[in-house]
Amino acid sequence: MNSDCIVIEGSNMAECHPVAFQWVTEAKARGAKVIHVDPRFTRTSAIADLHVPLRAGSDIVFLGALVNHVLSNDLYFHDYVAAYTNASSLIREEYQDSEDLDGLFSGWDPDSKQYDQASWQYEYEDTPDAGVSEDDPAGAAEQERLSQEESVKDADQAHASGSGGPPLHGRAKRDETLQHPRCVFQVLKRHFARYTPEKVAEVCGVEPEAFLKVAEWITANSGRERTTAFVYSVGWTQHTVGAQYIRTASILQALLGNMGRPGGGILALRGHASIQGSTDIPTLYNLLPGYLPMPHATQHQSLDDYVADAAGTGGFWGNKRAYAVSLLKAWWGDAATPENDFCFDYVPKITGDHSSYRTVADMVEGKVAGYFLAGENPTVGHANGRMQRFGLANLEWLVVRDLQMIESASFWQTAPEIETGELVTEQIPTEVFFVPAASHVEKDGTFTQTQRMLQWRFKAIEPPGDCRSDLWFYYHLGRILRERLEDSTDPRDRPLLDLTWDYPLHGETQDPSADAVLREINGVGPDGRALSGYLDLKDDGSTTSGCWIYSGVYADEVNQAARKRPGREQGQVASEWGWSWPYNRRVLYNRASADPDGKPWSERKKYVWWDAEAGRWASTGDAVDFEATKPPDYVPPPGAKAQAALSGQDPFVMQSDGKAWLFAPKGVVDGPLPTHYEPSESPVENALYAVQGNPSTEHIQAPYNREAPSMGDVFPYSVTTYRLTEHHTAGAMSRTLPYLSELQPEFFVEVSPELAAERGLENGGWATLVSPRAAIEARVLVTERIRPIRTRGGQVVHQIGAPYHWGETGISTGDSANDLLPVVMDPNTHIQESKASTVDIRPGRRPRGPELTELLEQYRHRAGIASGRMPVGGRVAVEGT
């Protein structure tokens, strides 16, 4: 609401986050410019001042050209960039840019398809005391070396920097004049020089006038007096270069001085009630709570190994040992002692990529025995539903917890592959337990919403019948397991037996207390009292905390997430409604809203400032994201560690150097700077480099996951999947409800009138979409909302929009758009490319039964792709491994 300009790109905010969109319309009513950059014209576009239709998968060219525009026209926020970014840091001499290597960076290994990132790093000061003091320099150096091993890079350890940047092991040499040819600023200029308005026209299909209007609006609305915000969703993340899309926006926003300021920033609109919470307290294979990495067998055989990379280095990650020890104490209590490394050995170790799609590929091979699905319907909601179903059909047992009978539970009866004969019910060995779940009103607990705010829900009623909360399910499963193993002498069972697992139980069903769990997450001190935040955490085992970034949510023995002081009784920040991590800060890195001397950049954008008289930072209502009494003129003394190693002018306190990174010397596996690569399946040749797609893309080669060649004529159209207002992801919570099913009763695809004419499609009629993975049918919606993109070379790219909510069961049923998609993944995140792949479209319904598999086989043959035929039962191995 404080923004002067809002760019929504990779998101259809008005339809997918409609209630949040009220704040955009309010900003607009106050005079803010609203820009929507998206392949489709939607309700978001209708409200925007400007809709810029661009070709799906070309965002880095568009954003990169904005970066270039800002740099080459000297429109960046000079004082902000000089003080708060790494623009002046020097990069090593060995570094070679994609400019030098036609789309690759230095360090590329064509065999492993990975980069050695050593040459991307800063050139460090070589004086004996460069102002950086690590606890364990030799250990840190060893960790640095191991971090470049293939299995470590496969394991996506960079993700463990989710609440900040990876640690650095020296102080970068700097050139404050920004003239040195190897300083980040100059590297950036050279890298983005080829991202011009002409290239935007050629690659994105955006007219130069529209591009220049966006450039003009965002630069006019940035600086001391004004701020611009960016908003994105999975339209950015679900690409093989997804992380780099967001990096490009970060670079732009840092150059414009929009980070850490009111009305600025980059807002990720996440898709589910507590998807932010599910990342912070991760049920993710490569993370422990609070973005601590899951220990890797190659790197982390002891607690010392585990913390060596960060311990003592600049910024708040310098206290990694305190966070890790407090977590181990929360889990293993008195059993965790300094003598036994606080039970660090109890934590299982990863050895590579164990992410969801990789695990499903293992299931298809029969390598996984049991699978729990807790509120997830992957046969509809994940890319390549066929692969998911073949995985489920090759398990020994499956436990499903949901409100409704979902496709992933009934696949042995309802899978489309039963009709084609690829699966036969009587031959599927999977034992299935459907254990019904409690709804959101039938249990206490917190969701973390998209701005990191935890909100407590009070239980309204008891769940019906056998329905139970997941807290109940996992607590009692753990209780039974521990009872079974009570007399075990096997050391492998110690982690379960020593686990702290004593929560107060309530009511007839013996539901564990969510309040007690939240308090454990917060952590307690030696006196047994709840801690007030992570600054209280110690590395000697005297404190506990189940998730260090959430420490403070139970400060003063009060459930801070349950605070519900009405918004109208509070100021704009409304800091007494719920609780945001960390330390209830609503705008992250808000020290950057003041200039280096601690004065607000302008009266209009005043947010936090240094109150010299009081000797502390003050704010308009938010918690200051900086050490409360560290003055702007603080200079770290030699040997300073962790946060003390950051100066009073380093606002990005989770970064090792306290700076916003225009260039990422570490932490991004597919390049230190964003580079345009075409989607893995693209109708268009890469117009910028000789490298077509992201060379680091992860593929799973198997008959169920065949990929189409780019620029082929068998699968000539680009398809992008999306959501509707009236449905929710895989449909279990919407296709089962009469109102919502009536509002959006049927699966449809959007095509332009031009494509309809080219393929003979009729509005309201049927069409069949074919990819190398699947053929599905949908109703056709012919609409000018989706339009062909004409690139400068004269090529016309037709795009098809496909909402992905449908499946075989529920009130409203239909084929699943996700069945079309390939599993090809961003190497940083293992997220699939849902937003741009290729298909053919033809009028009429799809064939049934074995004819369907024949049709697909014919298509693959014509496109020169290997056979995708699956054996009955669907058990096959991944090829080439």
Add this chain to the structure above:
Amino acid sequence: MKTWLDAWPVFRQLTGPDPLGRGAAARSRATENVVARTATADRVVQSVCPYCSVGCAQRVYVKDEQVVQIEGDPDSPVNRGRLCPKGSASKSLVTSPTRVTKVRYRRPYGTEWEDLDLDTAMEMIADRVLDARRRYWQDECDGKRVNRTMGIASLGGAALDNEENYLMKKLYSAMGAIQIENQARI
């Protein structure tokens, strides 16, 4: 006392203070007796919408231990009382007649769902967890200590509470399971 003539809306419209027939004249006794479910609820409980990530606050109206209505909470600085179509449908989500409320069991190679007692199901699941855990156990992998099982995987949705995710990660880690994933990956 009302007469048959008073009960006739047109009569009231012509004779009363509501000549346009948009207010009192159009109200019947049935209308007078209609009371909002929100007014007669036994209690109102503060909650949060379970769909997207905006975090709209909800008020859950309960009568006779049943949810009778769910509305946006005007106190919330996030949504100021508003809900979208999905949030507005969340009463039908929690009261849906097609919700599964009994454990369902499909035996290997089975063709139909069967009934199963909840406690029995929990014991059977525990049996399978212990069995898979042992059969797929690895003390070491490529000569490095890993202390884990590769037999058990998990995929959570992102409407899990923080407390639930926490217990899941804690328990899975203690049992040595590592292929633990969430919609947050997607």
